[in-house]
Amino acid sequence: xxxxxxxxxxxxxxxxxxxxxxxxxxxxxxxxxxxxxxxxxxxxxxxxxxxxxxxxxxxxxxxxxxxxxxxxxxxxxxxxxxxxxxxxxxxxxxxxxxxxxxxxxxxxxxxxxxxxxxxxxxxxxxxxxxxxxxxxxxxxxxxxxxxxxxxxxxxxxxxxxxxxxxxxxxxxxxxxxxxxxxxxxxxxxxxxxxxxxxxxxxxxxxxxxxxxxxxxxxxxxxxxxxxxxxxxxxxxxxxxxxxxxxxxxxxxxxxxxxxx
Amino acid sequence: xxxxxxxxxxxxxxxxxxxxxxxxxxxxxxxxxxxxxxxxxxxxxxxxxxxxxxxxxxxxxxxxxxxxxxxxxxxxxxxxxxxxxxxxxxxxxxxxxxxxxxxxxxxxxxxxxxxxxxxxxxxxxxxxxxxxxxxxxxxxxxxxxxxxxxxxxxxxxxxxxxxxxxxxxxxxxxxxxxxxxxxxxxxxxxxxxxxxxxxxxxxxxxxxxxxxxxxxxxxxxxxxxxxxxxxxxxxxxxxxxxxxxxxxxxxxxxxxxxxx
Amino acid sequence: xxxxxxxxxxxxxxxxxxxxxxxxxxxxxxxxxxxxxxxxxxxxxxxxxxxxxxxxxxxxxxxxxxxxxxxxxxxxxxxxxxxxxxxxxxxxxxxxxxxxxxxxxxxxxxxxxxxxxxxxxxxxxxxxxxxxxxxxxxxxxxxxxxxxxxxxxxxxxxxxxxxxxxxxxxxxxxxxxxxxxxxxxxxxxxxxxxxxxxxxxxxxxxxxxxxxxxxxxxxxxxxxxxxxxxxxxxxxxxxxxxxxxxxxxxxxxxxxxxxx
Numbered sequence: 001x002x003x004x005x006x007x008x009x010x011x012x013x014x015x016x017x018x019x020x021x022x023x024x025x026x027x028x029x030x031x032x033x034x035x036x037x038x039x040x041x042x043x044x045x046x047x048x049x050x051x052x053x054x055x056x057x058x059x060x061x062x063x064x065x066x067x068x069x070x071x072x073x074x075x076x077x078x079x080x081x082x083x084x085x086x087x088x089x090x091x092x093x094x095x096x097x098x099x100x101x102x103x104x105x106x107x108x109x110x111x112x113x114x115x116x117x118x119x120x121x122x123x124x125x126x127x128x129x130x131x132x133x134x135x136x137x138x139x140x141x142x143x144x145x146x147x148x149x150x151x152x153x154x155x156x157x158x159x160x161x162x163x164x165x166x167x168x169x170x171x172x173x174x175x176x177x178x179x180x181x182x183x184x185x186x187x188x189x190x191x192x193x194x195x196x197x198x199x200x201x202x203x204x205x206x207x208x209x210x211x212x213x214x215x216x217x218x219x220x221x222x223x224x225x226x227x228x229x230x231x232x233x234x235x236x237x238x239x240x241x242x243x244x245x246x247x248x249x250x251x252x253x254x255x256x257x258x259x260x
Numbered sequence: 261x262x263x264x265x266x267x268x269x270x271x272x273x274x275x276x277x278x279x280x281x282x283x284x285x286x287x288x289x290x291x292x293x294x295x296x297x298x299x300x301x302x303x304x305x306x307x308x309x310x311x312x313x314x315x316x317x318x319x320x321x322x323x324x325x326x327x328x329x330x331x332x333x334x335x336x337x338x339x340x341x342x343x344x345x346x347x348x349x350x351x352x353x354x355x356x357x358x359x360x361x362x363x364x365x366x367x368x369x370x371x372x373x374x375x376x377x378x379x380x381x382x383x384x385x386x387x388x389x390x391x392x393x394x395x396x397x398x399x400x401x402x403x404x405x406x407x408x409x410x411x412x413x414x415x416x417x418x419x420x421x422x423x424x425x426x427x428x429x430x431x432x433x434x435x436x437x438x439x440x441x442x443x444x445x446x447x448x449x450x451x452x453x454x455x456x457x458x459x460x461x462x463x464x465x466x467x468x469x470x471x472x473x474x475x476x477x478x479x480x481x482x483x484x485x486x487x488x489x490x491x492x493x494x495x496x497x498x499x500x501x502x503x504x505x506x507x508x509x510x511x512x513x514x515x516x517x518x519x520x
Numbered sequence: 521x522x523x524x525x526x527x528x529x530x531x532x533x534x535x536x537x538x539x540x541x542x543x544x545x546x547x548x549x550x551x552x553x554x555x556x557x558x559x560x561x562x563x564x565x566x567x568x569x570x571x572x573x574x575x576x577x578x579x580x581x582x583x584x585x586x587x588x589x590x591x592x593x594x595x596x597x598x599x600x601x602x603x604x605x606x607x608x609x610x611x612x613x614x615x616x617x618x619x620x621x622x623x624x625x626x627x628x629x630x631x632x633x634x635x636x637x638x639x640x641x642x643x644x645x646x647x648x649x650x651x652x653x654x655x656x657x658x659x660x661x662x663x664x665x666x667x668x669x670x671x672x673x674x675x676x677x678x679x680x681x682x683x684x685x686x687x688x689x690x691x692x693x694x695x696x697x698x699x700x701x702x703x704x705x706x707x708x709x710x711x712x713x714x715x716x717x718x719x720x721x722x723x724x725x726x727x728x729x730x731x732x733x734x735x736x737x738x739x740x741x742x743x744x745x746x747x748x749x750x751x752x753x754x755x756x757x758x759x760x761x762x763x764x765x766x767x768x769x770x771x772x773x774x775x776x777x778x779x780x
Binding site: 035036037038040041077079080081107110111112113114187188189190231232233234235236238239 | 296299300303304307308313314315316317318319320321324325328342498499500501502503504505506507
């Protein structure tokens, strides 16, 4: 049931479309601290959406890149010393310079040091946290139902975007479910990270982080759905999602969005 | 000439098919310590085969990932300090926790420190070593003929999988030759590493490392052959091999295997 | 207006074609110190052109790889400690062993430490520097017009290859403009790095670095143009450029080159 604060479905679809158009118009700089597995695909997803991605993980220069960026993605996918040090500098810079950032706590369910680091990052003020059910359970100790997401978002003053067959997006008072997407998305590495990158792109052009998170997940879900139509498997699907995203326009978003 | 211990060709084809089906059924966790060049493609190959890949190279958390994995791939492709330290921890963990692992000693013919490290790894008990002729010569000081492979396998209590136009797989008493494959495979970076990753996937579901190695190389060879049919070059070939592998089933493996 | 030293357009087209054929014939080893974003695509571009790429960034073994290489690419794309140390060793080795090298000073306009490091590298004798207009401005303090490029090339005894809608290539006395290329090239990450890698490939088989730079940028431009013909967007374009490059021959280069 929609809370009074939650916009109507048609407004959410329009909002996602408007975010895409704003991204294309402004070509925001999005800096990504992400793992080597995901870097190439994430950069190409951001380019296809109209952003200017940068990807350095060097502690010496990360502050210069983040300070000049319009949004930041922090993904814990491969978590080495340089990346951890760079992450701390990046987050500090983002807070100082008001650069919105999204946290993608990949695989925090697999290694205690990663989970501990993720908890400290959640306390550093990400505008949004995008993760899957196992990662949410590792961070919060709870199943990812609607009440748990809202409680977590409220406690940490952030937005939670939980990816799954249906994506769930909660802040303290609002809740949305994005039905777009395709099973092939789970068969391509870095697809979750690509969704987080699109949330960062939307944060660059939208002050309301809940809308930005709903928008980013709607866009990647629609792109996945359309890309799957002609795909023969995960290889051609990963190629097609870049083509589709590059060609995506607001009208197609409004027509295809299944968000409520 | 087949040794008495070597199964009949039809049994080897059936065995490869059964391994693929077991992988799809069990979805083993395969951890890959591999180079940044290969990480994305390797992860996508493992996903297409039905595995759950993880790829961290961080010394702080590698033990946690390996201990929870069903098999481990150690590839020396880019060989920096973190990876070397992580590799030592990973191998130690694998031995302690009985996680089978495969060694891919990429480019040991190019740099003495890499060769020295590879030799120490061979002594640490990999279930299989997959390499090409130049790499085998650098490790063993011999040409990769059948007798040399068997001698090396016996001396080091491992399986040797030598990639080439025909792949040769030897342990102390058994020998197989896999005729599947396509020349385009040599034109795509990380294709050898992908083969090693499929050996790791098979090791996760098969206690006999010789059968696992024969199986992994048969599967990648068949996937390469089928992918080449519609490919226009190495770009579309690399895409198609993921599509083909994702759709591959046991019956197609039995029909296409050229192993004896 | 062509300087007296500059070859005629038809000769430049023939020269690019001859370079491609020489690369295919000799299969030079090209070592790439490049960022993790670009490593996979760069390796595949070099394989498609007929080279043997290697990509290690480890300070311990970089000297062994560079000493055995026929050309070296130094790309600053992600600039961490290991890569900086490895770069210094690589450049020193290249100078000692007469291995020609090309510098790609990615994003020097974004971070002062990177710019400072690039300046010291330019002083270490690259045969060519390939960059875009913002990067040239950051390095030289000037706009990238013909006079500025020639002055920079003369002052630093190198060749400047400036990528853009038209690529401009200058040494102290010669100037060429390459009109080949396609807007989709700007929508794929690492495409610039791929151009630099092809310059390195040409340097491996051509003593005149100006001709090698013109050749490398002509080849990637033609490949991009032909690949765009059937592409639906940046995803299929990046796949097609590998297919096209793999099939490219001298006659097609001569027919399609727009260089003068």
